[in-house]
Amino acid sequence: MTDALTDAIVLDMHRCMVRIRIFEETAGKLMEDGRIPGALHLYVGQEAVAAGVMVHLSNEDWITSTHRGHGHLIAKGGEFDRMFAELYGKATGYCKGKGGSMHICNMELGMLGANGIVGGGPPIAVGAAFSNRFRKTDRVACTFFGDGASNEGAFHEAANMAALFKLPVIFVCENNGYGEFTAQANHQAIVDVADRAAGYGMPGVVVDGMDAVAVYEAAGEAIERARRGNGPTLLECKTYRFYDHVGVRGMGLSYRSDEEVEYWRRRDPIPLLERHLAEQGILSAEAAKAIHDEITRDVQAGVEYAESSPMPDPDALLEDVYA
């Protein structure tokens, strides 16, 4: 059975979500201001998924992520200073500035990288799960991917093999209703990506991805099942990205209505959890605010670290190509 939901676990998830939120809001502004180069895909709105899954995992459990990967790394234990440094392309970043937002990773934390290739993650997670079993550990691999990614052949091959080999892998589909500017109804003929699980012989579960507790429970079951050797699960979390595909613009977009955005914003996973915490007497509104303030300061410190870090040395260009 999944660990019973203690107050400590809910508080952990809450802190994790606030950490992701403030990191992302800040990173988005820095990108708009031209401080952070390139393109950022922000995770704002989807925090409950990363928090609800990752709270079950240790550093020995692997995850693969996506182009929208900052939240996954933060939930896996990523530090703000090294993360911002990577987003800035600084030598002190997690990838020495060579990867940036779309390739940010931390192997020590079991985070096998964000990925610029949609559908890039699932096959790698299946490989990590294979390795877990080959090396006789009881660790699992979780692969995060979008509704859009569920149309890549790579996902289907990975799902089939994971089920065939009964590998300890959890396919976490973050269905935010869009792949770039294309609504789900225009990219697949099904409503629940979880339906695809049946085609491969694994359970498919749908959960409210705005509800951290619901994600926690569903993920716990899937992870337990994987650890017991009963194979993979496809866990679909219905969620929403509050901002545009890239950057911080949320409203006034041509491909989705402001009413739709407002509907989902009313289901913002953080206030949702904070209301629950207050009602249960676990965390008062003031205490919650103190957490936000503390994390805001940590984020600021991370930005300062990145700003004051050096750019990579020219020699770094040709390093790390081979072992």
Add this chain to the structure above:
Amino acid sequence: MAEASPQPRNLPYVAAITDGVREVLKEQDNAFVIGEDVAGAGSVYGYYKGLLDEFGPERIYDTPISEEGIMGIGVGAAATGCRPIVDIMFMDFIGECMDEIANQLAKMRYMFGGHARLPVTVLTMAGAGASLAAQHSQSLEAWLCHLPGLKVVMPATPYDAKGLIIAAARDDNPVFVVLNKVSLAMTGEVPEGAYEIPLGQANVVRPGNNYTIVATGRMLHEALKAAQTLSELGIDSEVIDPRTLQPFDTATVVESVMKTHRVMVVHEAVRTGGVGAEIAARIQEEAFDYLDAPVARVGAPFSPVPFSPALEALYVPNAERIVAEARKQLGL
């Protein structure tokens, strides 16, 4: 086909692409555009904007994120009578559909003993310099040039983008049009109406008499800048844009080298195993006795494209590196 009388006007590269595709859709009833976010959004770089309104949903299709499937639709539809324009958003994603490209599209006609035609035009975006890191910045044209059955063009200017797209779409073979994201905003003269830049013909962009620079795609502009600097050192460079990499116009390059006796090849792709190696080999095969110096090559270093702007600036070839390499080659 009747050519409209060209009217000069300036357009950015991005609009020249649109214009080229528009002409193709106008003149070929069985042409259609297919790819990710091409119709409703007009592509992430906006070069199909307006075409959905103009031609309707029967001529331009959004797809799921399924590159292998998209390329497969191109192959199957072309073999059975359509003239698909397939969009692969970033050239890096040809990895996702390489089997359809290498084992189906390139070979089908040959394997079928000539009993199939594959008039597929693939538009795809290459190029580093936009801080998009290792999976969104590559120039992989050498992969394609290595596959008999494919043609490959790299437009350097707005004029060439439109004219090469039209030529590609009129050709009965699969043609890859490798675009450059850093060039999208550059403007240049683009005539109205349909015109074609013949495939397989290089363009002598700058005539010169004692040095030849062969530069592909966006590197043409860096080569032209370098030629300016070199002229102050008494080097009169002839700058050649091959325009088409496959089939390659060896004759124009060799003719130039016979006149200038010294040559450099420049491309944005990784130098090792790049098309520059093939070009250099052809030059020494056909003009060995005319060479006064080894053929020089400038390309990206042997590493993935780095994210950090500090490293990416060292990575992408530019005019300074071309000049430095030329000085080394010529002992200046």
